[in-house]
Amino acid sequence: MARSPVAVILGGAVALAVAALILGPLAAVLWHAGGAGWPSPSDWSAVRFTVWQAVLSAVLSGALAIPVARALARRRFLGRGVMILALGAPFILPVVAAIAGLLALFGRNGVLNSALAAFGLPGIEIFGLHGVLLAHVFFNLPLAVRLLLEGWRAIPAERFRLAAQLDMPPGAVFRLIEWPMLRQRMPGVLAVVFAICLSSFAVVLILGGGPAATTIELAIYQAFSFDFDLGRAATLAVLQLIMVTVAALLALRLARTDGMGAGLDRPMAIWTDRPGLRVQDAAVLILTALFIAAPMVLLVIQGLPALVQMPAVVWSAALTSLAVALASTGIAVLAGLALALPRRGLYDSIAMMTLAASPLVLGTGLFLLIRPFAFPGNHILAITAVVNAAAALPFVLRSLAPDLHATEDGFGRLADSLDLRGWARLRWLILPRLRRPLGFAAGLAAALSMGDLGVIALFPPPDTATLPLQIYRLMGAYRMEAAAAASLLLVALSFGLFAVFDRIGRHADT
Amino acid sequence: MKHLITATGLVLATQAVAETPVLNVYTYDSFATEWGPGPAIEEGFEAQCGCDLKWVTAGDGAALLSRLRLEGEGTEADVVLGLDTNLTAAARDTGLFAPQTVSADYALPIAWSDDTFVPFDWGYFAFVGNAEDPKPANFRALADSDRRVVIQDPRSSTPGLGLLLWIKAAYGDEAPQVWADLKDNIVTVTPGWSEAYGMFLDGEADLVLSYTTSPAYHVIAEEDASKVALPFDEGHYLQVEVAGAVAGSDQPELAQAFLAYLASDAAQSVIPTTNWMYPAVTPEGGLPDGFTDLVTPAKSLLVPEGDVPAMRDAALEEWRAALSQ
Secondary structure (H helix, E strand, O other), X not given: OOOOHHHHHHHHXXXXXXXXXXXXXXXXXXXXXXXXXXXXXXXXXXXXXXXXXXXXXXXXXXXXXXXXXXXXXXXXOOOHHHHHXXXXXXXXXXXXXXXXXXXXXXXXXXXXXXXXXXXXXXXXXXXXXXXXXHXXXXXXXXXXXXXXXXXXXXOOHHHHHHHHHOOOOHHHHHHHHHHHHHHHHHHHHHHHHHHHHHOOOHHHHHHHOOOOOOOHHHHHHHHHHHOOOXXXXXXXXHHHHHHHHHHHHHHHHHOOOXXXXXXXXXXXXXXXXXXXXXXXHXXXXXXXXXXXXXXXXXXXXXXXXXXXXOOHHHHHHHHHHXXXXXXXXXXXXXXXXXXXXXXXXXXHHHHHHHHHOOHHHHHHHHHHHHOOOOOXXXXXXXXXXXXXXXXXXHHHHHHHXXXXXXXXXXXXXXXXXXXXXXXXXXXXXXXXXXXXHHHHHHHHHHHHHXXXXXXXXXXXXXXXXXXXXXXXXXXXXXXXXXXXXXXXXXXXXXXXXXXXXXXXXXXXXX | OHHHHHHHHHHHHHHXXXXXXXXXXXXXXXXXXXXXXXXXXXXXXXXXXXXXXXXXEEOOHHHHHHXXXXXXXXXXXXXXXXXXXXXXXXXXXXXXXXXXXXXXXXXXXXXXXXXXXXXXXXXXXXXEEEOOOOOOOOHHHHHHOOOOEEEEOOOOOHHHHHHHHHHHHHHHHHXXXXXXXXXXXXXXXXXXXXXXXXXXXXXXXXXEEEEXXXXXXXXXXXXXOOEEEOOOOOOEEEEEEEEEEEOOOOOHHHHHHHHHHHOOHHHHOOOHHHHOOEEOOOOOOOOOHHHHOOOOOOOEEOOOHHHHHHHHHHHHHHHHHHHHO
C-alpha cells in the first residue's frame, strides 16, 4: 500500500484536514481582528526566552536519553519490562500533577530538601531556569528514551554479533553501529522535544519563578485576554507555528534515512561485556528510575488519603474522559497511519504543526468558525476529542515512521518482487511489523488525550466535565485534597490506558 | 394515524418550548459548578420566573468579557454575571449592556451608584498565611521580612491584577521600588489562583495572595482555624463582582427580574458559603459564623474604573521590569 496512489491520496486528504484544523481557526482569528498585529518588545523577549529554554530542554533530554536507552537496550534484568512501561508515565502526566510531584521531591518541603536539612546541608531552590529544565527533562527524557530504544531495537542483532566477533571496543561500536542510527533518529527526537517545550505554559511560568520566564503562550494569553488584541495574539501564534515547522523541516533534512538493513529479528543479546560498562549501565538505570519514580510515588502518597471520599462528579468526569480519550485514540491512530504510509516529509511537518498550535488561538478560532452554525459549548466533547487527536498526531507519526521506513527499506524489494501490494502488503508486511509502535502510539494518544485540559477549558460545559477540567474546578473551589485524589485517579487512568495499548503492541513480538 | 400523533406531539412540544422562555446567563466556570452559587440560584429563580435559566460559562471574568466581545451584537447572552470592577470600564465600552433598575440596600464598603451593573458580591485581596507565623503589617515590612510569598500573574489572573492595582493605588510612583524590594520574597508567579493556593497549602510558601474571606472556607468547611489573612495598614484593594443585562436580549424583562433576584435575600444568603465572598446585601440572618471574625481593613482601596486601563498597563510594565531583573 505504501506509495500506492491510494495511500498518497488518503494521506494527502488527512494532511489537508489537519492543516485546515490548525490554520482555519488561525485565519478566523486574523479575519475577526481585521489583520495581524505587531508584537510588543516584551513579547519579543518572551519569544527569545521560549526558544532558548526549548533548545536547552531538547538538547539535555536528547543527550541524557542516549546512555539510558543504550543501557536499556543491551541489558536484561528483572523489572526491565516494568521500567520501560513506567518510562511512559511522566510524559503523559497532567501538568498539575507533574508539578505537584516535582515540588514534593524538589520543593522547599520536599523530600530532597528535608534530607539535605537532616544532614545539615543547605537546601536547593527549584524555581528558576534550572527548574524549568528539570521539569522538561522529567517530561521528555522518558519519551526520548522510548523513541531511541526503538532505534536500538531496529538495529539487527547480527550487527552487534559481528562487532563482538571482531572484538570492537565500545567506541568503535558506537561510531560504526550506534551513531548512524542516532544520526537518523535523534533529529526527530530533538525536534519533538523542542516543539513540546516551545508551547509549554504552566510549567515554565510556575517553575520559572517570575515574569522573566514568560513564554509565547503566555504572551498570546496576555494579548488575547488582557489587551484583547486578537491581531497580536494571531501574529504570535503564527510565529510559534513557523518555529516548529522550521524545526520539523530541519530535523527531516538532518535525518538521513539510510536503513540499517534487515536482520533476522533476533532479540538483541549482550555482546562483549566489560565490567566498566556494566557499572555504568547500572548507575544510569538506577538514577533514571529514581528520577522518574520518586515524584510519582510522592503523588500517590499525597492523593491516596482523599481517594476514598471523592465526590461522585469525579467518577462521572472520569467516564467522560475515558470516552473522549478512546475516540481521539481511534482518530489519531488512523490519521497517523494514513499520514505515515506515503512516507512524505511534508505530511510529517504538517502533523508537527499541531504541537505548536496555541490552545487559546485554536479554541477561539474554532469558536468563531462554529458559532454561526451551532453553539460550540453543546459539542465541546466532540471538539475536544478531535483537537486532542490532532495534538497526539506528531507522537503517533514519530513512533510509526521510523519502523515503517525500516520495514520498507529492509523488505520492500522482497515484497515488490512478490508483487505484494496494496491492502495485502499492509496486512502481511507492514502492520505486523508496526504492531509494537502502533501499540505505543495508541497508548500515547489515549493517555495524552486523557490528561490534556485542552480546549474544553475555554468552553467549560456547566453540566459535564472531563477529569482534568474537574480537577481545576475542585481546586478553584478550595478542594485541594479532593483535587489531589482526582489527579491520582487521572494519572492511574492515563497510565492504565497507555499500559494496555502498549502491552498489546509489545506482546505481539514476531 | 401514527403521523397524526407524531405531528400533535411536535406541536405540543413546540408550544411547551415557546411557553418556557430561556434566560441565558453567561458566567465564569466556578460560579456554575456544583460547589458554586449557580445551582441554588438557578433553582430559586426558576421557581419564580416560569423560565429556564441556562448557564453558559467561560474560564474566568476576563474570559467572560472576551467571549462577549467576540460575539458582539450577535450574543445570545441575556445577562452577564461575574465581571469585576477592573473589567467594568471595558465592558461598558462595548455598548452591549442595558441600564439596570435594581435598588437594594448594599452592604459594600463604598457607595454604589451604577446605572448599568448590579453588584452581587465583594471581597478584599489579602495575603493569607498560617496563624502562628510572623505577620508583616504592610508591603514594606513584608519586603524586609524573610516571608516567602506566591502570587499570581496579573496577565492571566484576577487576584494577580488586583495586587498590581493594590500596590499602585497604595504607593503610586513608589510602586516600582516596592516591587523591587518584594522580589526576593516572591517564590514564584502562577498562572491562576488555584495553583498558587495549592502551593501555599503544600508548604511551598508562607503566604499566598488570596482574599480576606479565604480563612472562612477553612473554618466553615474544614473546621480549621489555622489560616488567617494579614491586615495591611496601607489598606486593602477591593474587588466588587457585578452582573449586567444585555441590551440586545430577547428577554429584557426576565433579565431585569434576574438582576433583582440576584440582589434579593434568597440569592445573597447563598453567596458567602459558595462563592466565599461577602454578599452585596447583608442577608436577613446575618453573615455565617466563619465570616464574622475575619480581618476587616481600616481602609478600602479602589482605582476608579475609568482609570483602570491606563493604570494597569503602566503598572504591568513596572511589575515586569522590577521582577525580570
